Structure formats: structure tokens, C-alpha cells
Amino acid sequence: MGSLPTEPFLPLDPDRFTKESKAVVDFIADYYRQIELFPVRSQVKPGYLHDRIPNTPPILSEPITTILHDIKTDIFPGLTHWQSPNFYGYYQANASTPGFAGEMLCSGLNVVGFSWIASPAATELETIIMDWMAKMLKLPSTFLSGHLGGGGGVIHGSTCEAVLCTLAAARDNALSKSDGEGITKLTVYVSDQTHFTVQKAAKLVGIPTRNLRVISTSRETGYALTAEIVRAAMDADVAAGMVPLYLCGTVGTTAVGAVDPIREIGEVAREFGVWFHVDAAYAGSAGICPEFRRFFDGVETADSFSLNPHKWLLANMDCCCLWVRCATKLVDSLSTKPEILTNSASEDGKVIDYKDWQVALSRRFRAMKLWIVIRRFGVANLMEHIRSDVEMAKHFERLVAEDERFEVVVPRRFTLVCFKLRYVGEDIDEEEGTKCWEMNKKLLDSVNESGRAFMTHAVVCGQFVLRFALGATLTEIRHVEETWRLVQEKASELLMITNELGWKLKTL
């Protein structure tokens, strides 16, 4: 299968680079053109790829055309197509033409800007673009670079990295005030809706799992934390000799899109001297539109704030923006000063070395991507992108509400609609509850097995709900309507069968 051995080994020849890269561009464009033809969720069985790929690597080179052919025949069936307009699972992972251009330039220039001198433009553009983002979101000036308090932004790969770094900074800052033995006393506060990444990060930085306070939320508070319950939890810990360390509030939780009252819980955090992080991974991008800024009210009480433009701001994977109010705390915890990286710019202290703001030494030039996305679209188009997604989600919510077999379980805030088939009547016994769970699970499975759309689920107050997480770049109103017809069709099929069994589910 190898090519003729006469093909010269030219790993980065500009002419061959151009030819092969353009072939890949054409291939990806064709993928987008055909994407609606593929089942959204992969339909393969575990181990499907094992027999399709040789179990040893090739000795001789293979042409790019052969490789692209194999991607089509062997990889495509195993993809769950996150870029499909009918992808409504988990959360959106927006690809876009400018996001892709940014990734190409990042990868093509392939500079590693760990220190300023290692590529000054990578560092300086990141500082400037993080300020742009902060201004687009109307974040308090304390998060801007050059602010007296020493705030600023950095681009990470994921929310987990952002939480890990801020937790480490909070931990080291707290331990520096004690004898350093106190790590087992430190407590972390989240809600049962907070992303599990916070629990993982807390464990990673050495906080004992028993010191994690997972506060229950309820339907009454819209699945959000309240100041009272956070204060009570911290009071109890202080009384027990523990040291409250870190509180994570969320704007737009993953499971149901809930919004914690940032100002109220932030003020409690301040009372207790606790590091307050606001995770707006998904919904944070909505903050560029004035009408959504009320959800971020009180963000000035936060020590750090993060959101992922790779989710909902058209920035392709990966890109997580983190702002901190006091960069010194982050740097004190994460900095390293090996001799091999010593240079006069860093010694003079007039530059940022972003290696000291993140986990790894290496870093990709992600600021390039964010810069291109913002410029190519302009803020007006980005706002339009957010608004049209919200309008489409509202439309879906209306369609659900108009069909009395269904109910919207959690009030929609942004683009996530949590809904389910409902029982007639108010009182449901345990057996009926189980049947309702099973029925909705079956509905989800049948939607996903159709290949025509993909959604995932959440469990809310013991109920199994379908999550319609709108926001894929290519989704248009026709996809939303078609997906709703699909849900209705699958529901009708299921209800016809199950009501013959005497289940009290509503039929039209």
C-alpha cells in the first residue's frame, strides 16, 4: 500500500503543503455539505474500528488521497457529528470559518509562547484580546489587564484547567496563612447542578473528597444556589473548625441551564474570605448581548470568571477564557523559574509569561483564533448569532408547550430546553414515576436511534428529562421544526403501544 519509494521526504515543502492542505479543505467542505446525510449519533458498536485499521503502522508513506478516503469510510461512521445542524446533545461546540482559520494559523505558525520572548506577539495579542472580550461582556474593569489591582485574562484549554488553576491559587494563598498542614481543613462549595469538573479539580489539587460541600437545589429556586443556604453551609464549617476556601457559582448549568444569583452568593463568599469563581462555560457568551447581562449581575464580587468561546462563540475547540482579579495569586501558585528560560524581558518584570497562569509549559496560540473570530464576524454578527439561537430555542419551547402530552420541566434561560412526556394528573405514585422515567428514556433512545437528531438527558428532581441543547453553528429554524416533528412522531409511536398497556400518559 505504500507509495513509490522515489517520493522524496519533504515534511514541510511549501508547494506540497499547499496542494495537500487544499485537498483537506475541500474534503472538510464536502463533509459540511453532506453532514445532514449522516446519522447524528454514531450507530456503531464498541470495537467497530478494530478490524478496519491494521494493527501495525505502515513502513512506507501513503498518499493523502488514500488517507482521506479511509477517513470517509472508516472514521465517519464512528463519529457523533457535533457539527450536524441536528446535534442537540451535551452542549454546542461551535465550528466556524474564522475559527477554523484561527486554528490553521495557530497550527501553521506553530509557535510556543510560554514566555513573552518565546513569541512576544502570542503573549501580547492574548492580553489585548482578553481585554476585548472583557469589554464585549462588560466585565468590571478589575478583570482588565493593566488595572491597578492586577487583574487580567488568560486563554486555557478547558474549564477544568481554569478551575484547577484558580483552586490551586486559592489553596496556596490559604495555606500560606497557616502552617501549610491545613489542606485537610479546606472546604469547597458547589451545588448539585455545578459542573462535575469542579469536584474533579478539587480532588486533583488535594482537597479531600469529604471536604466538598454539594449543596442541593430545588425547583423552587430554579435549581440555583441561594445566599442563605451557602451561608449556612459555611457557618457550619467554620463552627466545626474547617476553613471555607472556594465557592463556584454558575451562569447556565450544564444539566438544566440554571443560573445562580451571582451577587447574593458572591457577597457571602466575600464575608467569609472565600475565593469565588463564576463558571459561565456555556452561557457566558450570551453576555455580549445587553439583554442577557442581568444574569451576570454581581460578577464584580468574583475572584475569577470563565467562559468557553469554543462552545457558543464560534471559536472551534479549544478555547476557554479565564479572568482573575488578582493575577499575583495565580502566578504565586503556578510560576516556575528554571534557569533555561531565564531572559532579560522576564527578569525586568515588564512582560507576562503565560506559563505562570496555566498548568502546562507549552501553549498554543489560541489568541490568534479568538482575534480572527471577533474581527471576521464583528461584534454585531456575534450578537446576532447568540440571539438567533435563543429565538430558535424559544420556538422549540413553544412547540413543546403547545403539545399537551409534554411539559417543559425547567424554565428556559438561554438555548437549553428540558422537557418530558408527562402523566395526566398531579399525583404520581412510585410505580408510575418509574414508568414515566422509562417512557422518556425510550423516547430519547428512539429519537437518537433514528439518526435524524441527537439529544441527551438530565435527571431533575428524580425525573428523566430530554435536553434539547440548541446551538450548533449550522442549525436553522427548519431543523428545529423537523426535530420537533421527529419527537412527536416517536412519542406517538410509543404512546400508542404503552397506552394499550394501561399507562396513564396523555395522548392527543
Add this chain to the structure above:
Amino acid sequence: MGSLPTEPFLPLDPDRFTKESKAVVDFIADYYRQIELFPVRSQVKPGYLHDRIPNTPPILSEPITTILHDIKTDIFPGLTHWQSPNFYGYYQANASTPGFAGEMLCSGLNVVGFSWIASPAATELETIIMDWMAKMLKLPSTFLSGHLGGGGGVIHGSTCEAVLCTLAAARDNALSKSDGEGITKLTVYVSDQTHFTVQKAAKLVGIPTRNLRVISTSRETGYALTAEIVRAAMDADVAAGMVPLYLCGTVGTTAVGAVDPIREIGEVAREFGVWFHVDAAYAGSAGICPEFRRFFDGVETADSFSLNPHKWLLANMDCCCLWVRCATKLVDSLSTKPEILTNSASEDGKVIDYKDWQVALSRRFRAMKLWIVIRRFGVANLMEHIRSDVEMAKHFERLVAEDERFEVVVPRRFTLVCFKLRYVGEDIDEEEGTKCWEMNKKLLDSVNESGRAFMTHAVVCGQFVLRFALGATLTEIRHVEETWRLVQEKASELLMITNELGWKLKTL
């Protein structure tokens, strides 16, 4: 500056995607064509970009041509050109046509394979390709997937992530045997040559800094650890009531390319029940050639092994391969089971969910890139890539050795040549030592300020040495020779001046 408002907002239209992406490909190809014209190390001053970029984002969209123009005029001067054939700083960051193709496909498909079901191909290809890599390196079968002991590989973004995850696994495994209070007793062993990322990761996972044992190395042992000294350090800790946790051995240290004796120190680690990680971030890629495998002798004693194909295996940033002998320990420490990700494939336990092998939930489809790199080149070409780089480094080493004004300070193992201007005679007093340091620092500065090549430095036994870290994709023998002439030229200029001041540096 914005475009006409009539341009429709089409964030991922296939035709526009094709047109704009191809323009970016042409732009990057031109960059490679012209790359030798740029000063290798950026010559800008801190803050240079501030006045070139508006301090607020544009409201309206801008054309891609404008953006590319600005990259050329505003960003290029601020780049230190890692892809220049005359880049010999830090370590190599290989870009290549197939590596770029892999990044394009990763970014274009933009799937997020955290769980198997989220894109089965992403998970399964990663498992297969990590086995390919293990076979190319002739790693022991215990690191292969499907092995009875439960080994396997995963692709991380950086060595720091690999070390962080294995350290957390080692820590949690150790703490599970104690009362969980013992984190302050755990000790970590590195040498003074080990990458500082291990110290950073140890601090991140909550190991007190005072529990880090940084073992001194010497010229006599080739700047490597020895079994005796490692055993002595662990013995002393056990005697003091501490619990030895983690040892990091290195094949090809960053500063001087030293190689720890893996078998010997690995056996000590086994004696003490310590997690043994082998970091071969840079030099690990050489393991695909039989003649370099002796440096990895004894790797079967390791609990984990990592190397970065984004350094020396043409895989563009970022790509760090980590193998573990017991994946269960990793998963026990890192797994999370949120309801929203529940799915039958994961519950059946027949699939891998790589989110449980890494820090973040999100992950890019990096296996695609590694697969394309290996297939497009073939193993034979990859071996040729390693060998020709080593031959070029040997040539440079010979050139240094032939000029009696210079000396090679550390025996070259792979492609890193550490050298310096030397004093005449054996005995150097402190003042002369300082002069020698200053002279070599001046030499490095003058090479880098010329813009014709870029090297960095290390400090070895109190001596300032220049690091010629060969391995950029585009480097050819002519660049090596030209760079050596540049070094000689700058040295002659310096020596002419300083010998007039009576310094005892050798002149020809």
C-alpha cells in the same frame, strides 16, 4: 473599517469556508517560503503590539484579506519563528504537512470525544494509534491496550498534564492505603536536570514543596541520576517516617539532553513501591530507531511513560503520548460519573471514556493527527527524520570540537549540543569564571540579536553554556554550517575586543 452590512452572516457556509481556508493555506505556505527572511528571535520591545491593535473590538465584520494583512504587518514582527530552519532554542516544535492536515481535520470535524459514545471513532482510533506508537517504540506489551494487566495509552496536551495525572493517581493510590491524612508525608524524587514541570505538577496535586527531593547530578554521571543516590534518598525518607511516592526518570533532559539509567533507578522504585514515571518528552521519538533504544533499556520497570510527538515527530502542537501500566489507577483517581453523561456503552464497561484518563472533560481529536502523520510519512521516513537530525547535530558537534576556542560541555546524545567558549588552562578562579560566564552570555546575545539564528542557554555545573537544540523541520545541513559560521564570526568579534582587556580566552 467594517465590510458592507449587506454581507450575509454565514458562519460555516461550505463555499465561503473553502475560499477563505484556501486563502489561509496560501498565506501559511508563503510564510514558510519567506521564513528565512525574518529575524529568528523577535526583535520587538515589550508592549510593541499595544499601539498596533485597537483597544476595542470591531462592531462590523472585516474581510479575511485585511486580517491576513495585519497578521503579516503586526504579528510577524512579534513572532519568534519556531518553524525557522535556524531555530535552535528551547526544543524543536515540529510542524509538517501531515501534522497540519491532522490539525485541520481535528478542528474541522470538531467532535468532542470525552466518552466513547460522544464519538466512538475518536476513542477507538486513539487506542489503536497509541498501540501503533508503542509498537514503533518497542515498548513492553504491558503498555499496550488489551493487555491483561490493564495497560494502555492516551493522548494529552502536554507533559505537565501527563505528570499531573500520574502523580494524582499515585497519590490517591497511596492515600487509599492510609487514613487519607497522609498527603504531607508523601515525597517525590527528581534530579536537578528533571523538567521543572514535575515540581509544578507535584505542587498542583498538593504535595508540600518541602517534600520534593531534587537530587544533584554531576559531570561524572553525565548529569544523570544513579540507583545509589536514589536509594539513599528514599532510605532517608523512610527512616524519617516519610512515604516515598513518585520518581521521575528522564530520557533526554531539556537542559542538556542527559539520560537517567532507567533500569537501575526503576528497580529502586520497585523496591520501595514508588510510582516510576519516565519522561522522554523530547528524545522519546528517537526510540523508533533501533540504534537509540538502548537509552530506554529497562522501561518495563516504569509505571508510566510519556513523549511528545509535537516536539520531534512532526505532529504540530499539541500532542503528548502517555502510556500507563495500570489504567485502573488512573481512572480510579480521575473518573467522574455525572448523570448527564450516563450511557449504556459506558455502563456496560466495554468501552474507554478518555475523560477519565485526563484532566479536562473536553478533548480534541488528536489521534487523527498522529494517525495521519504516521501513515503519510510511514515509519521509514520518520526514522530517516530522526537520523538525519542526529547526523546534523553530530556535524555541528564536530565543528565545535574542531575549533579549539570552544568546547562541547556535555556529551551529545541526540540532537542537543551544549558548548561554550573556553578558557585556556585548567584552573579558573572565581573572577575568571564570572568573565567566562559573561563572555558566553554575550556570545549568545550577539548570535540572537543578529536575527540569523536563535539558541538558548543552560547552566551546567556553574557554567553558562549555549544550547544548540537542532530539530526544526526545515533545518538542512547548510543551515547548520551557516549557523556555525555565525557563531565563529560573533566569537571572533567578541574575543578581539575582550582579549585586549587581558582576558585569557583562546583565540585562533
